Structures are given as C-alpha cells and as structure tokens.
Amino acid sequence: MLAVHAKQFSLAKYLAKSLENPQAANKLISAWKQANDSPQRFLSSKIADNGNNRDIIKYAIYRLARKSTDQAYEAWQKLSPNYKFSEQDKLTAQRAIANRAALNREDRTLEYFSDIPNETWRVRAALWQQDWQAVNKAVLSLNLNEQQQPRWQYWLARSQAKLGQQTEAIKTYQTLISKRDFYGFLAADQLQQPYQMNHNPIHSQQAEIDLFQLRPAVARLKEFFTLDMNLAARRQAYALKQQLSPRELQLLATLTHKWQWHNQTIALLGKAKYWDALDLRFPLVYNNPILLAAKKNGMDPSWLLGVARQESAFNSHARSHVGATGLMQLMPKTAKQIAHLINKPLKNISELLIPERNIQLGSAYLRLMYDKNQQNPVLATASYNAGPHRVARWLPEKTLPADIWIENIPFTETRHYTQTVLSYTAVFDYQRKKTIKPLSTRMPAVQAKKP
Numbered sequence: 001m002l003a004v005h006a007k008q009f010s011l012a013k014y015l016a017k018s019l020e021n022p023q024a025a026n027k028l029i030s031a032w033k034q035a036n037d038s039p040q041r042f043l044s045s046k047i048a049d050n051g052n053n054r055d056i057i058k059y060a061i062y063r064l065a066r067k068s069t070d071q072a073y074e075a076w077q078k079l080s081p082n083y084k085f086s087e088q089d090k091l092t093a094q095r096a097i098a099n100r101a102a103l104n105r106e107d108r109t110l111e112y113f114s115d116i117p118n119e120t121w122r123v124r125a126a127l128w129q130q131d132w133q134a135v136n137k138a139v140l141s142l143n144l145n146e147q148q149q150p151r152w153q154y155w156l157a158r159s160q161a162k163l164g165q166q167t168e169a170i171k172t173y174q175t176l177i178s179k180r181d182f183y184g185f186l187a188a189d190q191l192q193q194p195y196q197m198n199h200n201p202i203h204s205q206q207a208e209i210d211l212f213q214l215r216p217a218v219a220r221l222k223e224f225f226t227l228d229m230n231l232a233a234r235r236q237a238y239a240l241k242q243q244l245s246p247r248e249l250q251l252l253a254t255l256t257h258k259w260q261w262h263n264q265t266i267a268l269l270g271k272a273k274y275w276d277a278l279d280l281r282f283p284l285v286y287n288n289p290i291l292l293a294a295k296k297n298g299m300d301p302s303w304l305l306g307v308a309r310q311e312s313a314f315n316s317h318a319r320s321h322v323g324a325t326g327l328m329q330l331m332p333k334t335a336k337q338i339a340h341l342i343n344k345p346l347k348n349i350s351e352l353l354i355p356e357r358n359i360q361l362g363s364a365y366l367r368l369m370y371d372k373n374q375q376n377p378v379l380a381t382a383s384y385n386a387g388p389h390r391v392a393r394w395l396p397e398k399t400l401p402a403d404i405w406i407e408n409i410p411f412t413e414t415r416h417y418t419q420t421v422l423s424y425t426a427v428f429d430y431q432r433k434k435t436i437k438p439l440s441t442r443m444p445a446v447q448a449k450k451p
Contacts, residue, residue, distance in 0.1 A: 009033045028052060035060035039067070043075045049083045058089060062096045069101040073112060091116060098122070103410045105396075110134055117141040123155060127404045128396075132162035150176055154183040155407070157190070180275075182419040182439070185426055186403060189440040197430045200276035202250045212251045217243075221252075225259055230317070237264055246272040253280055260285070263315035282427050285314050286327070289356040293363035299370070302432060303377065304363055306424035307384060310417060316355045325352040328362025338365045374447050378402045381421050386414040395449035402443035 003012035009029055016025035031053070034042040039060040047053050057079060065072035076093055085093075098112035102121040109125040116122065118141060126134035136159035139152050146152060157172035169190075176187035178196050188195050212218060217240055224233035240252060249272035257265045257280045265280050275281070284305070294301040311329040312318035324331050330338075332349045338361045339346040351357045366380060372388055373379035383391045386409075394409065409415040422439055429436040 004029060004032045007036060009036075031056050032059070036063060039064035040071060040075070043079065054083055054085060054089070057083065058085075058093055061093050065097045065100040069097050069104065069106060069112065070108070072097050072100075073108075095119065098125075101125070102128075105408065113138075115141070118143050118146065120146070120152075123152065124408050127155065128400075128408050130400075130404070132159045135159040136163060150179060150181060150183040151407075154187055157187065158403075161190070180423075180427070182423040185423055185439045189438050195426055195430075195436055197278065197427065198276050199278045199430075201279055202254055202274070202277050204251060204254060209251060209254065212248070213255055218252065218255070222255070222259070225256075225261055237268075241268065241271045246274065250274055250277075253277075257283065263313035263318070266313045278427065278431060282309065282424070282431050283314065284428075284431055286355050286359060289359045293359050297363050297367040299363060299367060300425065300437075302425040302428035302434070302437075303381075303421075304359070304366070305428040306421045307362070307366060307381070308359070309424050309428075310421050316358065317353055325349070326358035326362075327355055328358055328365075330358065330362055330365065334365060335361050338368070341368070374444075376402075376444055376446065378406060378418065378422070378443050379446065382406075382409060382414055382418045385417040386411055390414075392449070396446060398448045400446045400448075402446055405446040406443075 001012075003009070003015060009032070012029045012032075013026060016022045016029060019025050031042070035056045036059070042060050043057065043064065047057065061072050061076050064075060076097065080090060080093070094112065094114070095116060098109060098116065098119070099121050101109040101112050102125040105125075105128055107129075110122070110129065110131065113119060113122040113125065119138070120142070122141070123135060123138040126132075126138050135155060139147060139156045139159065142152060147156075153172055153176055157169045157176070160166075160169035160172060173187040173191050176184050177191060177193050178184065178198070179187075180196060180198050185195055213222070217236070221233060221236045221240065223229075224236055237256075241249065244252060249268050253265045253268040253272070253274075256262075256268060262283055262285060265283075269275070269277060269281055282305075286308075290301050290304050290308075293299070294304055308314060308327045311324075312327050314327065316327050318327070318329065319325050320329060322331070325335075330352055332352070335349070335352055336346050342361075342364050344360070346352075346361075352361070366384055369383040369388060370377065370380040373383055373391060379391055382394075390411075394405075396405065406415060406418050409418065422442060425442060426436050426439060
C-alpha cells in the first residue's frame with residue numbers, strides 16, 4: 001500500500017507476488033491505478049461498497065478535481081449517498097473540491113465550500129469575488145486561534161467596513177496598527193495612521209561586550225570568520241546558538257554585526273526571538289551599489305534593500321539548493337540573460353558572488369519584471385520569486401485591489417515573499433530616515449489580464 005500511495009504501481013505488483021492472495025492484491029492495485037490514471041472512468045464504473053473501495057473513490061474524486069472541479073463535484077454528489085462514508089469523509093472530499101476550485105479562481109467555489117467551517121481558502125475565494133458578506137461569514141467561521149491572526153483580523157475589518165459597520169471596522173483595525181508587519185501597515189493605511197516601527201536597540205555596556213568576547217568559544221568564532229574558514233565559522237555559530245541564553249545571543253549578534261556578518265546577526269536575533277533591533281536586523285549595507293543601481297534603473301532603493309534582505313539576509317555568498325546565487329539570489333541562466341541585455345556580459349558565474357555585480361544584475365532583472373508586469377511593484381515582486389509566466393496566469397479577469405490579489409496568490413511561499421518584501425520596504429524607508437511611503441501607495445490595483 002505504501003507503493004500504491006506513492007503511485008509505484010509496478011513495484012506494488014511485484015510486492016504482491018509474495019502475498020497469500022496475489023490475485024486479490026492485483027485487483028486492488030488495478031483499481032487504484034485506474035483511479036489515478038482515469039478517475040472519471042473509474043467513478044462511472046460499478047464499485048462495491050467496502051472500506052478499500054471507499055478510500056479509492058475518495059482518491060479518484062481528488063484526482064478528478066485536479067482536472068475538473070465541476071465533474072468531481074457532480075460525481076461526488078451522485079456517489080456519496082450510496083456509500084457508507086463518514087461525515088468526516090464527506091467533509092474531506094468537499095474540501096478537496098472546493099480548495100482546488102479556489103486555487104483555480106472558479107465562479108462556483110463558494111458553492112462548493114457551502115458552510116464548511118475553518119477554511120482559509122473559503123475566505124480567499126470570497127475575497128476574489130469581492131463578496132464581502134461571504135468574507136465576513138467565512139472569517140467568523142475560522143477557529144478562534146486562526147481567526148485572531150493579524151491576516152484574518154485585517155480581512156474581518158475590511159469586510160466590516162464594506163458592510164457599513166464602520167465602528168466595528170475601526171476597532172478591529174486598531175488592534176493591528178501597533179504591529180510592524182504587512183497587515184499592521186495596511187491597517188494603519190486604512191486609518192490614515194503612521195506606522196509603528198517599535199525600534200528597540202540592544203543596550204549593552206562596553207565592559208559587558210569585552211568580557212563576553214573573551215570567552216574561548218566566541219574568540220574561536222571570530223578567528224574562524226576572520227580567516228574566511230566559512231564552514232568552521234558556521235558550525236561554531238550553530239553550536240553557540242544551541243548553548244547561549246537570549247541575552248548572550250543578543251551580545252553575540254552585536255559582535256557579528258560589528259564584523260559585518262549580517263546574515264548571522266539576523267539568525268542570532270531570530271533564535272533569541274528579539275525582533276525589535278532594527279539597526280541589526282535591517283542594516284543599511286552595500287549603500288553605494290544599491291543607490292547606484294536604484295538611480296540607473298529608476299527604482300526605489302528601499303525596494304532593492306527589501307528584496308536583498310528577503311532573498312539572502314545580506315549574505316553575498318548565499319547559494320540556494322536550486323542554484324540561485326548571491327545577495328539577490330539570481331539563477332545563473334537569468335543572470336547571463338540580464339547581463340547580455342544590459343550589455344555587460346557575464347564572463348564567469350562566480351561574478352555573482354561580488355555584491356556590486358549581483359546588485360547590478362538583480363536590480364536590472366527586477367526592473368524588467370516591473371516593466372513586464374503593468375509597472376506594478378506587487379506583480380514585479382511576485383514575479384521575482386515565482387517567475388513572470390506564473391504571475392501572468394494569476395492575473396484576474398477584471399481589475400482587483402492589490403491586497404486581494406496578493407492574498408489569493410496560490411503559492412504560499414510567493415504570497416509570504418511578496419507581503420514580506422513590501423513590508424520591508426517601509427522598514428528600510430525608516431532605516432534610511434526617509435518619509436515612509438505607505439504600502440497602499442506601493443500597491444496599485446492589479447489590472448485584468450489581456451484577452
């Protein structure tokens with residue numbers, strides 16, 4: 001059955017040879033394979049009511065929903081009354097159909113969800129259709145812990161405002177505006193209030209720092225880092241993170257910041273759960289190349305800083321598991337194309353490890369994404385993460401507010417990435433001592449896809 005669930009049907013048949021009743025096992029394997037390969041055909045056949053077959057039916061419904069939610073819904077409506085499915089089974093199948101429809105932005109999505117409680121994609125589907133009564137109802141159907149998350153409190157407030165419940169909306173927004181995050185900033189925009197950055201630097205006496213860095217383990221870390229023994233330095237830092245108290249982690253972060261080991265500083269403060277030292281968590285680094293690239297490409301330096309901060313935490317030697325490299329995490333193929341486009345060919349991929357070169361190419365690529373995506377920073381940011389081909393598929397049929405579009409990004413990673421980069425731009429405005437540009441200004445409405 002492990003082989004079957006992994007869709008390794010040939011392996012399953014081989015393993016079935018050792019069973020007492022291989023014929024029965026092969027029959028079961030064939031049923032699973034048909035449900036996988038031709039779910040509609042399987043569901044239209046005569047199927048006996050037993051535990052194994054009910055499991056296969058549920059799987060076939062799931063597979064069919066990936067192809068057509070309409071067909072899956074109709075098949076389920078027809079089959080489910082004739083089998084001894086539990087109430088949980090019925091909910092699971094309906095959820096599978098409705099969630100797939102929500103990901104596809106289908107018109108019947110809310111019909112499929114009906115009144116199923118605690119479904120976040122039910123909220124998103126209602127948002128996509130801008131059915132504010134359904135948004136309100138869906139948010140209030142979430143379990144209490146989920147409902148209290150800033151994300152859903154923001155959408156509750158938006159629905160309250162749209163439904164004319166202005167007093168309730170203001171109260172809900174006010175619970176969010178003290179937070180330094182995407183939804184806190186959007187709530188502040190709704191109330192026309194300034195952003196609360198809540199900067200709280202780490203305070204320490206020089207004598208405390210001096211004593212701390214005399215510790216052998218800390219001294220070793222500094223030597224490894226100074227000598228560019230990167231693997232040994234990372235291992236030593238990891239060991240210290242497991243041993244030190246939150247206060248000691250703060251002191252070590254202060255030192256690594258001084259050494260300009262910024263990604264380690266960010267990691268140490270994350271381990272210490274100390275989020276408010278903005279000078280350490282959002283340092284103004286590579287200032288000259290960032291400003292130069294911003295001016296050349298006609299872009300906001302805070303946006304470039306936000307992308308670099310999210311992509312690599314300012315680690316110029318960062319490499320992802322798929323090969324993205326450097327401060328702005330460029331794929332080598334993309335880097336070569338951009339270098340050719342700006343008439344500054346890439347002679348060697350190792351150039352991407354040079355911060356100035358990486359920023360030059362990364363900013364040019366972000367500008368290209370901006371120009372290809374309605375000159376909308378929201379779409380450009382999402383494209384930088386997920387690729388422009390995906391973002392083009394995600395465009396709405398009619399103009400949509402940017403906050404709703406972002407909330408409906410199908411990829412959790414890209415949704416989080418886009419929200420984080422946009423909120424970081426405001427933090428970097430603050431760090432650069434510039435007037436903070438509201439997120440609502442950075443987020444123009446997303447225009448409909450072209451026919």
